[in-house]
Amino acid sequence: MRIALIGQPNCGKSTLFNQVAGYKAETGNFSGTTVKFTESKVRVGGEVVEIVDLPGAYTLEAHSPAEREAACYLRSNEVDVIINVVDASRLALGLELTLELLPLNKPVILALNMMDEADRLGLHIDGPGLQKELGTLVLPLVASKGRGVKGVFLRALEAGRNGSSRKQAEVGEAGTGKNLEVNSSERHGLARTLTQKFVQQGERRVSLRDRLDDVLLHPLWGYVVLLFVLFLFFEAVYGIGQLIEPPLLAFFNAVTRGVLTPFGSGTLFSEIIVGVLQGIAAGIAIVLPYLLPFLFGLGILEDIGYLPRVAFLMDALMHRIGLHGKAIVPFILGYGCNVPAVMSTRTLEEPRDRYLAAALATLVPCAARLAVVFGLVAFYLGPLVAFALYLFNLLVIALTGRILSNLMPEDTPGLILEMPTYRIPTLKNVTGKAWFRVREFVVEAWPILIVGSAILAALNFFHAAVAFNWLVRPLTWSLGLPAEVGVPLIFGILRKELSLVMLGQALGTVNFDTALSIPQMVTYATFVMFYLPCLATLSVLRRELGTRAMLAIAALTVVVAQIAAWIAWGVAVALL
Amino acid sequence: MAALDIWDINSLMKTLLQFSPGDSVRVIDFNGGINLRSKLIQYGIHPGDCLRLLRKAPLGGPYLVECNEREIALGRGVADKIIVELDTCESH
Numbered sequence: 067m068r069i070a071l072i073g074q075p076n077c078g079k080s081t082l083f084n085q086v087a088g089y090k091a092e093t094g095n096f097s098g099t100t101v102k103f104t105e106s107k108v109r110v111g112g113e114v115v116e117i118v119d120l121p122g123a124y125t126l127e128a129h130s131p132a133e134r135e136a137a138c139y140l141r142s143n144e145v146d147v148i149i150n151v152v153d154a155s156r157l158a159l160g161l162e163l164t165l166e167l168l169p170l171n172k173p174v175i176l177a178l179n180m181m182d183e184a185d186r187l188g189l190h191i192d193g194p195g196l197q198k199e200l201g202t203l204v205l206p207l208v209a210s211k212g213r214g215v216k217g218v219f220l221r222a223l224e225a226g227r228n229g230s231s232r233k234q235a236e237v238g239e240a241g242t243g244k245n246l247e248v249n250s251s252e253r254h255g256l257a258r259t260l261t262q263k264f265v266q267q268g269e270r271r272v273s274l275r276d277r278l279d280d281v282l283l284h285p286l287w288g289y290v291v292l293l294f295v296l297f298l299f300f301e302a303v304y305g306i307g308q309l310i311e312p313p314l315l316a317f318f319n320a321v322t323r324g325v326l327t328p329f330g331s332g333t334l335f336s337e338i339i340v341g342v343l344q345g346i347a348a349g350i351a352i353v354l355p356y357l358l359p360f361l362f363g364l365g366i367l368e369d370i371g372y373l374p375r376v377a378f379l380m381d382a383l384m385h386r387i388g389l390h391g392k393a394i395v396p397f398i399l400g401y402g403c404n405v406p407a408v409m410s411t412r413t414l415e416e417p418r419d420r421y422l423a424a425a426l427a428t429l430v431p432c433a434a435r436l437a438v439v440f441g442l443v444a445f446y447l448g449p450l451v452a453f454a455l456y457l458f459n460l461l462v463i464a465l466t467g468r469i470l471s472n473l474m475p476e477d478t479p480g481l482i483l484e485m486p487t488y489r490i491p492t493l494k495n496v497t498g499k500a501w502f503r504v505r506e507f508v509v510e511a512w513p514i515l516i517v518g519s520a521i522l523a524a525l526n527f528f529h530a531a532v533a534f535n536w537l538v539r540p541l542t543w544s545l546g547l548p549a550e551v552g553v554p555l556i557f558g559i560l561r562k563e564l565s566l567v568m569l570g571q572a573l574g575t576v577n578f579d580t581a582l583s584i585p586q587m588v589t590y591a592t593f594v595m596f597y598l599p600c601l602a603t604l605s606v607l608r609r610e611l612g613t614r615a616m617l618a619i620a621a622l623t624v625v626v627a628q629i630a631a632w633i634a635w636g637v638a639v640a641l642l
Numbered sequence: 643m644a645a646l647d648i649w650d651i652n653s654l655m656k657t658l659l660q661f662s663p664g665d666s667v668r669v670i671d672f673n674g675g676i677n678l679r680s681k682l683i684q685y686g687i688h689p690g691d692c693l694r695l696l697r698k699a700p701l702g703g704p705y706l707v708e709c710n711e712r713e714i715a716l717g718r719g720v721a722d723k724i725i726v727e728l729d730t731c732e733s734h
Contacts, residue, residue, distance in 0.1 A: 124684045156711050157688055250683050285700040378715045381705035390717055391704065415681075480717030482685055483705050 068116040068144055070221070072136060073151035074163055075122035076486045078179040082151055082209040083119040084498050086110075086219060115226075118145070122257035124159075125250065129164055138577075140170060148174045149227040151207070151220060151332055154184040154191060156570035157265055161257035162250070168202065172227035176200065177218045179207045183487070188268035188475050196264045196421030229335075264540075266624040271567075275487055282375050292379055295372070299363050300401070301612065307433075314354065318347035319583050323550030334527050337513055341523025345516030349508075355506060356433040360470045361404035361500040368499070369491030382483050384596045389469020390481040397463075399503075400430030404603040405511050406503045406609055407432075420475050425619045428599040428607070429626065431456070434562035435595055443565045445593045446579050447568060447642065450465045451588070459595055462630050518601060531557070545589050545631050548581070558594060560601055565594045585638035597627035656728075658693065658705065658721040665695045667726035674723040682724070684711045690730065 073079035087106035104119045117241075120136040140148065150167050152160030156179070168173050178184075184191060197204035204220055207214040220483055239285065265310050322343050324432075326336055367373055373395060381391030392414060400407035407427040411420045444452035525531045535542075535552035542552050550572040558565035569590070572582040582590065601605070608616040661667055669691050672679045672732070687709050694708040706714045716724070 088703065124686075127680065127684070159710060159712060162686075250680075251688055253656055254683075254686075281699075283697060283699070283706065342665040374715070377705055378706065381715070381717060382699060385702070385717070390716070478720035481680055481715055482717070482720055483704075483715045484685060485713040485715060593670050 067113070067146045067223070069149060069424075070118045070140060070145040070146045070224065071149050071151060072120045072140060072163070072167065073122060073152070074160055074181075075123050075484070077151045077153040077160060078207075078209045079117055079122065079151040080176070081492075081495060082179065082207070083216075084494060085115060085209055085212055085215050087221060088118075089105050096524060108219075110223050113223060115219075115223060125161070125163060127250065137508070140167070147170060147222045149170050149177055149222055150174055150343070151177045151179050151209070153188050154178040154181050154206075155189060156186075156256050157189075157191065158261040161260055162253045163258060164200070166361075167198070173203045173222075173228070174328055175218060175222045175225060176202055177203045177207045177214075178204060179209050180280070181206045181214075182204060190266040190268055192264040192266075193294070198259065199264070203546045206512065209513060210489075212435050218342065222345075234403060235287050245406065255576070258521050279375075279485075287373075288379050292376060294588040295367070299367070303359045303363060303402075306359040310355040311351055314351050315347070318343065322347075334524065337523045337527045338520050341520040342516055343521075345512075345519030345561070348519070348563060349515055355434075355641060358504060360408075360433070362496060364398065364402070365496040365499040366491050368488060368594050369495055370490045371486045374485050377481070377483055378485065385480075387467025389419060389423055389426075389467065392481065392483055393419060396423045396427040397430055401425040401508050402433055403511070404428050404430065404432050404599055405606050406470050406506045408603060408606045409477050410508055411610065417600065421615060422467070422470055424607060424611060425622060426463050426467050428603055428619060429459070429466065429596055429624060431459060432562065434600070435565075437563040438566045438594045439591050440520070442569075442578060445583065446587060451642070455588075455591065455595070458592070458630070458634065462596065462626060467627055470622075507602075510606055511600070514600075514602045514605065517633070518557075519564075522557050522560060522564075526560045541628070544627070545593060546635060547586055547590060551590060555597070558600075559598050559604075561599050562594070584642050585635050588638040588642070589631045589635040593627050593631040595627075596630050599623065651718045652701050657681055658695070658707070658716070658724040659718060661695050661726070661728075663695050663697045666729060667695070668729035669693060670727055672723055673725055677722070678723060682720075685714050686697050686712050687714065687724070690728065693724075 071079050086108050123136045195205045205218050377391035380394045396407045396410045408424045411423045414420045531553045534556045535549045536553040553567050553572050554568035571577040669689050696706040704717045706715050706719045
């Protein structure tokens with residue numbers, strides 16, 4: 067038997083799923099974070115059932131790809147029972163979707179979630195009355211605290227065995243038809259009538275939300291808090307990263323030596339083993355120290371409900387680069403890893419917005435590219451220059467966005483975004499979501515990283531890599547860089563942090579200031595910051611947007627990198 | 643909701659953009675295509691509904707409105723396409 071969970075964004079559907087399924091789904095407080103279905107086998111009352119968590123949708127009339135997926139799936143024969151999760155504190159809204167689900171002629175369990183929140187708002191819901199009127203089971207639920215979860219699934223199992231009731235089909239017919247607007251208006255009216263009949267408004271307690279929003283959305287303090295939050299966030303991430311990374315690297319160096327001892331060094335086989343080990347180590351050294359704390363922190367911000375506030379504050383600025391506030395998420399994610407950043411563009415409705423946001427997000431320096439900026443610029447020229455380079459990066463992204471958005475005129479109406487209520491994040495949700503996104507890196511990027519590292523080792527063994535220097539000589543020459551940097555630039559596409567490691571190998575020294583002048587270092591770091599995203603990002607771009615878009619974005623990044631590097635060179639010559 | 647004759651009522655027609663935080667307005671119609679119309683309805687904003695303008699973001703940022711117990715941020719482009727009239731919204 068297969069049970070589908072459906073509900074509107076922020077109704078707590080994924081929280082319910084996680085309660086029974088463990089850490090399989092991504093749950094979020096930002097419209098449409100569950101972009102893939104997540105399925106899990108669960109034992110309910112002695113029977114093993116499959117539970118599918120569908121993307122949050124306000125209606126079955128599909129608007130975004132996420133909603134389209136959910137609607138298609140529900141209509142298919144694969145679903146036996148539907149559990150419709152509704153935020154009890156906003157029943158009128160949730161019932162609109164329920165009224166669309168009833169005509170599907172499948173058993174529907176209406177789970178009124180967040181009953182505690184409704185209680186706080188002074189709402190008294192007549193569950194039995196509603197159940198009688200709708201002809202479908204109505205059950206109370208507080209998914210975040212695990213209350214009522216068992217009952218919902220046991221009754222769902224029961225309903226799946228018995229099939230749909232007749233009464234349910236009759237009521238649901240009010241919502242069927244063809245014309246979208248008449249339809250949804252009717253449903254809107256019907257849902258409101260139902261709510262008026264079965265919900266009584268008692269005394270409402272003063273909401274903390276309004277007082278928080280007064281500060282967090284304030285025209286001045288809102289931005290002060292935003293800057294402070296982002297500063298703390300990145301400070302914490304890199305602080306944790308720098309604590310964990312050195313011992314990890316030392317450990318892997320020891321492992322590499324240990325493995326090499328029985329094989330000896332200098333053979334093709336041993337070189338490839340070292341390459342593979344380095345690939346594995348690089349993945350761990352990026353993921354564990356930087357990406358995990360990053361995603362964990364972002365998950366907390368997301369679950370609290372702060373991200374939509376950021377979107378609200380940043381909308382005006384994002385409009386200057388042809389996007390709207392919602393597109394801020396791929397940008398923030400990009401600082402961790404571009405792979406989940408590109409994937410998160412799925413939550414944008416318009417293809418043009420997805421394309422533009424993905425193109426710009428690949429220009430955001432990820433944790434691996436940060437290693438280059440830190441190792442080269444911050445180390446030799448000081449943190450201030452590195453910081454300036456980051457500001458320069460933002461400026462270039464903004465300019466690129468402006469130019470691109472002029473080439474692709476905006477036909478979208480602009481930002482329409484819900485501000486959810488603030489919630490206290492639960493450890494379960496936050497770790498679950500961080501894991502979900504780390505998996506994207508582990509599955510998409512890591513294998514490519516390991517294979518790339520092995521190929522590189524083989525090429526090095528045959529001294530074949532040097533030939534590549536001449537392939538990109540026009541480029542390196544035009545940037546005023548020595549021919550040797552060709553190899554690290556090309557193979558940096560496999561692993562961005564290699565651009566620094568291999569620079570040392572190519573130049574024959576890790577004291578970069580002896581081999582490169584200051585403007586050359588700045589030029590190199592700037593070029594690495596922008597040019598071609600890593601292979602893993604390219605593959606995700608292809609999957610999300612198609613081959614043509616991937617090639618176009620790749621070409622764009624090279625052009626942007628070239629121009630930005632020239633500018634950086636000019637500034638470095640003049641100032642440093 | 644027949645198509646409104648723009649020339650006829652242009653001088654009378656006000657959009658959400660012209661109001662300030664604290665104002666309550668009633669939605670008359672949407673001055674946009676089916677795409678915008680269905681999106682607004684999807685977020686629970688229908689002709690005839692009451693909107694309370696809560697706040698504006700600075701520098702041409704979005705408007706925050708309350709409608710049907712939900713708070714929705716609307717970009718100014720969107721706000722300019724929602725035709726509204728001032729209404730205390732107390733009687734339903």
